Amino acid sequence: MSAIYIMVGASLLLAIGFLIAFIWSVKTNQYEDDYTPSVRMLFDNTTTQENKQEINNQTKKTK
Amino acid sequence: MIKTTQTIESNTCYHCGDYAGESTFQIEDKSFCCRGCQTVYEIINKSDLCSYYEIENKPGINQKQEIRKGKYDFLDDQLIIKKLIHFQDDNHQHVVFYLPQMHCASCIWILEHLNKIDGGIIKSQVNFIKKEVTIIYNFNATSLKKVVEALTIIGYEPHISLNDIHSNKIKKYDTTRIVKLGIAGFCFGNIMMLSFPEYFSFAKSDDADLKFWFNYLNLFLSLPVFFYSASEFFISGYKGIRQRFLNIDAPIALAVLITFTRSVYEIVSQTGSGYLDSMSGIVFFMLVGRYFQNRTYQSISFERDFTSYFPLGVSVINADGSEKQISVSELKVGDRIKIHNDEIVPADAMLFLGKATIDYSFVTGESIPVEKNISEIVYAGGKQTSGAIELEVIKEVSQSYLTQLWNNETFTKEKKIVKVSFIHQVSRYFTYILFSIAILATMYWMLNDPSKVWGAFTSVLIVACPCALLLSATFTNGNMIRILNKYKLYVKNSSVIEHMSDIDTIVFDKTGTITEQGRSEVEFRGPSLAAEQIQFIQSLAHQSNHPLSKSIISFLPIQKIVSVKNYQEIKGLGTSAIINDVLVKMGSAEFVNGHSVSNWQSGSIVYISINDKPLGFFSIKNAYRVGLKDIIKELGSQFDLKILSGDNASEEPYLKTLFGDHTEMLFYQKPEDKLNFIKHLQQQKKKVLMIGDGLNDAGALKQSEVGIAISDNTNNFSPACDAVLSGKNFKLLKELINYCRKEKIIIYASFVLSIFYNFIGIYFAVQGDLLPVIAAILMPISSISIVLLTTGLSSYYELKLKK
Numbered sequence: 001m002s003a004i005y006i007m008v009g010a011s012l013l014l015a016i017g018f019l020i021a022f023i024w025s026v027k028t029n030q031y032e033d034d035y036t037p038s039v040r041m042l043f044d045n046t047t048t049q050e051n052k053q054e055i056n057n058q059t060k061k062t063k
Numbered sequence: 064m065i066k067t068t069q070t071i072e073s074n075t076c077y078h079c080g081d082y083a084g085e086s087t088f089q090i091e092d093k094s095f096c097c098r099g100c101q102t103v104y105e106i107i108n109k110s111d112l113c114s115y116y117e118i119e120n121k122p123g124i125n126q127k128q129e130i131r132k133g134k135y136d137f138l139d140d141q142l143i144i145k146k147l148i149h150f151q152d153d154n155h156q157h158v159v160f161y162l163p164q165m166h167c168a169s170c171i172w173i174l175e176h177l178n179k180i181d182g183g184i185i186k187s188q189v190n191f192i193k194k195e196v197t198i199i200y201n202f203n204a205t206s207l208k209k210v211v212e213a214l215t216i217i218g219y220e221p222h223i224s225l226n227d228i229h230s231n232k233i234k235k236y237d238t239t240r241i242v243k244l245g246i247a248g249f250c251f252g253n254i255m256m257l258s259f260p261e262y263f264s265f266a267k268s269d270d271a272d273l274k275f276w277f278n279y280l281n282l283f284l285s286l287p288v289f290f291y292s293a294s295e296f297f298i299s300g301y302k303g304i305r306q307r308f309l310n311i312d313a314p315i316a317l318a319v320l321i322t323f324t325r326s327v328y329e330i331v332s333q334t335g336s337g338y339l340d341s342m343s344g345i346v347f348f349m350l351v352g353r354y355f356q357n358r359t360y361q362s363i364s365f366e367r368d369f370t371s372y373f374p375l376g377v378s379v380i381n382a383d384g385s386e387k388q389i390s391v392s393e394l395k396v397g398d399r400i401k402i403h404n405d406e407i408v409p410a411d412a413m414l415f416l417g418k419a420t421i422d423y424s425f426v427t428g429e430s431i432p433v434e435k436n437i438s439e440i441v442y443a444g445g446k447q448t449s450g451a452i453e454l455e456v457i458k459e460v461s462q463s464y465l466t467q468l469w470n471n472e473t474f475t476k477e478k479k480i481v482k483v484s485f486i487h488q489v490s491r492y493f494t495y496i497l498f499s500i501a502i503l504a505t506m507y508w509m510l511n512d513p514s515k516v517w518g519a520f521t522s523v524l525i526v527a528c529p530c531a532l533l534l535s536a537t538f539t540n541g542n543m544i545r546i547l548n549k550y551k552l553y554v555k556n557s558s559v560i561e562h563m564s565d566i567d568t569i570v571f572d573k574t575g576t577i578t579e580q581g582r583s584e585v586e587f588r589g590p591s592l593a594a595e596q597i598q599f600i601q602s603l604a605h606q607s608n609h610p611l612s613k614s615i616i617s618f619l620p621i622q623k624i625v626s627v628k629n630y631q632e633i634k635g636l637g638t639s640a641i642i643n644d645v646l647v648k649m650g651s652a653e654f655v656n657g658h659s660v661s662n663w664q665s666g667s668i669v670y671i672s673i674n675d676k677p678l679g680f681f682s683i684k685n686a687y688r689v690g691l692k693d694i695i696k697e698l699g700s701q702f703d704l705k706i707l708s709g710d711n712a713s714e715e716p717y718l719k720t721l722f723g724d725h726t727e728m729l730f731y732q733k734p735e736d737k738l739n740f741i742k743h744l745q746q747q748k749k750k751v752l753m754i755g756d757g758l759n760d761a762g763a764l765k766q767s768e769v770g771i772a773i774s775d776n777t778n779n780f781s782p783a784c785d786a787v788l789s790g791k792n793f794k795l796l797k798e799l800i801n802y803c804r805k806e807k808i809i810i811y812a813s814f815v816l817s818i819f820y821n822f823i824g825i826y827f828a829v830q831g832d833l834l835p836v837i838a839a840i841l842m843p844i845s846s847i848s849i850v851l852l853t854t855g856l857s858s859y860y861e862l863k864l865k866k
Contacts, residue, residue, distance in 0.1 A: 012280075040171065
């Protein structure tokens with residue numbers, strides 16, 4: 001029966017991982033707009049390499 | 064993309080899809096209806112953004128109305144910039160704009176590629192539901208003004224109002240409730256799982272170790288539920304008690320507290336495994352219910368006041384004749400202001416120069432513009448529609464005829480909770496009964512078996528908390544809000560439904576409420592027109608964007624549009640053009656050289672002449688809603704109806720035929736009179752439903768028990784209110800009110816069901832041996848059956864609504 005201690009511990013850790021992921025997604029406002037991303041993903045990605053860099057830098061700064 | 068046939072392609076504008084005819088605005092094989100659309104196409108083409116036209120067919124916004132140069136000069140003012148932006152670092156500024164024109168996927172696409180139009184823009188992100196775009200730009204490379212101008216140039220002029228600087232806080236999306244819900248759900252699931260061995264009792268003596276560890280793990284998992292997720296029940300219950308009011312949260316908090324302490328006691332003393340599964344489960348279900356009930360509709364704002372309509376900047380003319388853009392809040396009495404075409408007059412002012420044709424539709428709902436002469440007073444809130452005018456401010460913005468309404472105590476004081484929800488009252492009786500049972504059980508066991516006293520007392524409180532009542536209420540309301548939403552009645556929150564069920568008096572505004580905005584009754588007076596004449600008039604009217612021209616077009620039988628030459632539109636006077644070598648004119652009497660009709664009662668008049676020969680005139684007035692008579696008759700049988708109008712009494716005789724002679728009708732009502740009339744009715748213990756649409760109804764909407772704003776166009780702004788109803792569903796008003804009345808029936812029905820479960824629970828509880836497994840079975844079963852019953856019943860009543 002000792003295996004169950006490990007199993008319960010592992011399952012709980014895994015579940016906590018998902019909980020943290022959930023809280024993170026809520027805190028970063030991913031539930032704020034549930035429509036636009038569904039349209040956005042259908043556009044062709046024409047962003048050039050350099051402004052991608054800048055977008056990345058920018059999003060880091062915002063935090 | 065689906066290519067439409069070539070003939071249609073050449074006839075409609077490539078940018079906006081409007082009728083283009085044999086237009087002179089052409090690029091390659093593409094024709095445009097006006098210069099504006101052509102310019103936008105050129106910019107989009109130059110910036111390599113032509114996917115805009117591929118995602119949706121003809122997605123553009125009509126550009127017939129040109130935007131004045133220098134309109135946004137006030138955005139160079141650092142103070143204003145500071146108030147508008149949301150965030151700033153060394154190089155970047157973040158700003159959020161509301162773009163009411165946003166309507167399709169192409170809009171999202173182009174607005175997220177703004178950096179191709181203005182290189183200083185780093186990132187733009189659209190929230191389509193809210194019609195908002197967040198723009199991050201480098202303020203060394205561009206400026207707020209340039210960003211706004213870039214948006215304006217492609218047809219997305221941002222709505223920048225006085226409100227934007229007054230409430231500069233970003234309306235943060237409240238995430239705590241969802242996090243609380245997530246944590247409660249997580250802990251509930253895991254505790255349930257870890258309690259399984261206990262339910263099946265296979266973990267007997269030989270596995271005491273395992274039981275010990277599982278219990279402590281459960282206790283650990285229940286801590287965030289008790290201290291974090293359930294905290295709102297404790298806080299609200301405590302607040303209620305401090306105000307000497309026992310709300311529904313207090314007994315719930317008590318039950319959670321007792322369950323938790325008893326569970327801790329059992330686990331620590333190793334006498335049992337507690338009821339942590341039931342506790343976290345019920346907290347989870349209650350939070351789901353509250354979440355469901357409080358979901359708000361982001362696309363609709365219920366809090367708008369005049370500042371959302373008023374512009375931020377206004378041009379002031381200095382003594383030396385130069386123009387300067389200043390913030391509206393800095394306007395002083397005596398300032399000379401210049402109002403351009405399509406701008407709103409921000410303060411009561413006297414007309415000094417120019418031709419004023421003021422559209423008061425924001426204020427009164429009246430969509431037909433009113434003409435004003437020099438030295439007449441133009442009230443704040445009107446929109447100038449015929450070129451630039453100069454005015455002298457005679458009252459400050461906050462003291463104007465319309466805006467002083469907001470100084471009334473109705474607005475300065477928080478709307479008091481007029482009526483406490485019946486849920487709290489029911490829960491109070493419930494609590495009294497519960498305590499009596501608990502005390503009786505305690506007394507019984509004191510006499511018979513003192514060892515069971517503590518068990519029986521706590522068990523009763525654990526098993527029979529009024530959670531079921533809360534669940535019934537929240538799920539019923541949530542579902543009803545969803546269904547009402549389907550019928551285009553958008554309510555602000557759940558208490559509106561309850562207030563709606565008590566209504567006994569309905570007060571209507573006239574213009575825009577019982578008349579329909581944008582639809583007008585057109586009548587032609589004069590000798591009957593020949594088919595060719597109709598064709599000419601229609602072709603001319605097609606060129607103009609004026610609301611009166613649009614009404615005339617929809618009135619006349621459809622003809623083929625012919626091309627026009629020498630088209631002219633003189634703001635405030637009329638339009639003229641040469642069609643088939645004939646001069647066609649329509650507009651005011653002086654413009655067409657006709658004789659004016661002096662004693663025409665109401666509405667606007669458009670005179671027509673062909674080759675300077677007067678042909679007669681169109682009279683245009685707002686039309687009453689279709690089927691109004693039947694709607695009023697039905698409503699009148701159930702409610703006391705009244706009419707409050709800001710207009711003159713010319714329509715009174717007609718309204719009497721609709722509403723009957725006994726209906727109280729008041730005309731010439733100022734915004735404050737409307738508010739006071741509602742107050743007066745309430746003093747007679749009437750429960751008032753106010754239905755209005757304009758800013759002049761804002762006071763009455765706020766003061767009444769329920770204020771519904773009618774909106775014929777959901778993109779339209781509606782003033783602060785409790786609910787917004789689409790004009791199309793005005794005819795369903797009675798059915799919708801009666802649907803709201805079913806709320807209590809549904810809640811009581813599910814409450815009766817939950818009492819049934821409570822009896823089973825209490826049966827075990829009073830005996831002092833409530834097994835955790837029984838609590839754990841009862842809790843989800845009762846919760847789920849309540850959810851099913853409430854959704855089922857509210858959908859059943861919806862069927863009745865459909866009929």
